[in-house]
Amino acid sequence: MTIIRGATTVEKDEKEQISLAVKEMLDEIFTANALKKAEVKGFLFSLTTDIHSYHPAKSARECGYDFAPLFCAIEPDIDGGLKLCIRLMLFTDLADNRTVKHVYQRGAKVLRKDISEIFNIALDGPAGSGKSTVAKALAKDYNILYLDTGAMYRACALKALRLGVDTKDGEAVKGILSQLDVKVEYKNGTQRTMLGEEDVSEKIRENAVSMAASNISAHPVIRIKLVEMQREIAKKMSCVLDGRDIGSAVLPDAKFKFFITADSKVRAQRRYKELLSRGEVVDFDKLHAEIVARDKQDSEREFSPLVCAKDAVVVDTSSMSIEEVIATIKSYIQSKI
Numbered sequence: 001m002t003i004i005r006g007a008t009t010v011e012k013d014e015k016e017q018i019s020l021a022v023k024e025m026l027d028e029i030f031t032a033n034a035l036k037k038a039e040v041k042g043f044l045f046s047l048t049t050d051i052h053s054y055h056p057a058k059s060a061r062e063c064g065y066d067f068a069p070l071f072c073a074i075e076p077d078i079d080g081g082l083k084l085c086i087r088l089m090l091f092t093d094l095a096d097n098r099t100v101k102h103v104y105q106r107g108a109k110v111l112r113k114d115i116s117e118i119f120n121i122a123l124d125g126p127a128g129s130g131k132s133t134v135a136k137a138l139a140k141d142y143n144i145l146y147l148d149t150g151a152m153y154r155a156c157a158l159k160a161l162r163l164g165v166d167t168k169d170g171e172a173v174k175g176i177l178s179q180l181d182v183k184v185e186y187k188n189g190t191q192r193t194m195l196g197e198e199d200v201s202e203k204i205r206e207n208a209v210s211m212a213a214s215n216i217s218a219h220p221v222i223r224i225k226l227v228e229m230q231r232e233i234a235k236k237m238s239c240v241l242d243g244r245d246i247g248s249a250v251l252p253d254a255k256f257k258f259f260i261t262a263d264s265k266v267r268a269q270r271r272y273k274e275l276l277s278r279g280e281v282v283d284f285d286k287l288h289a290e291i292v293a294r295d296k297q298d299s300e301r302e303f304s305p306l307v308c309a310k311d312a313v314v315v316d317t318s319s320m321s322i323e324e325v326i327a328t329i330k331s332y333i334q335s336k337i
């Protein structure tokens, strides 16, 4: 007895999507393994608890996979587990000793990173465009890592501010390069940005750090150091990275690239609410002016500026809810994965 595994996901709990995903998974399993009907002894599907609209065993039967017993079970709901997922164990009795190919499609590719390709999602755009909220949601749904690259520039800026170094002064910044001991760690799947042994993840969010981060990020010595760290992380595992130059410079070969933008007033409003919720009171007009100045500086710097990569999908989130943005991006990814 040889078991061939398969898994796939749907975007919505809808009959048509379930039937199509099941058919595509079975078709690929049968083609990739050159399976003959007589070799198949049984199909065991399992579903995550968020699927109710249709029965994968019925879908399989309807598209001609009705020559062996079919059964379907519900999986326990595991915190952090993949959503809207259909798995399959296909029991076979192969006529020869060919090597089997398991099939992981759509969002389920992340379940078997060893046999599925590593893929990266690049999310670029100006401050406050909603990148980090989208990135966190994608990372959770696809069970991949989220790397907030802005946090790394912010940590460098915080260190420079603490050392009393002018973040605009390239020579002065060069002088503290060896002391910029920025590290990224993950605790319970969440990024913690470290300066040496100190967790500065909260401290770097203060508004005073934002402009300093933009200043310091313009210096090539800083970018070269941080980009190398970012590439190291991204080549080892599937991840979603947000920043300014991910699609254009850090990972020009990223499988998915999005440029997320919004009107500057809308972005300032979002940042204003975020700062208020953390107890930081700022003047709205001043914050708006700072965001505009930061965009200008990030876009006009000479080395690796904020730019929309030629092959990025542009999403203007000005009049979209965050749920709509996530759904738009996910539906694009699902159609290409």
Ligand code: DC
Binding pocket: 127, 128, 149, 150, 151, 153, 154, 210, 213, 214, 217, 218, 242, 243, 244, 245, 246, 294, 298
């Ligand atoms: O995304 P953020 O606001 O946390 O980023 C802070 C600053 O860091 C931003 O103004 C520009 C810089 N940055 C960058 O130059 N490249 C990146 N990949 C990420 C951020």
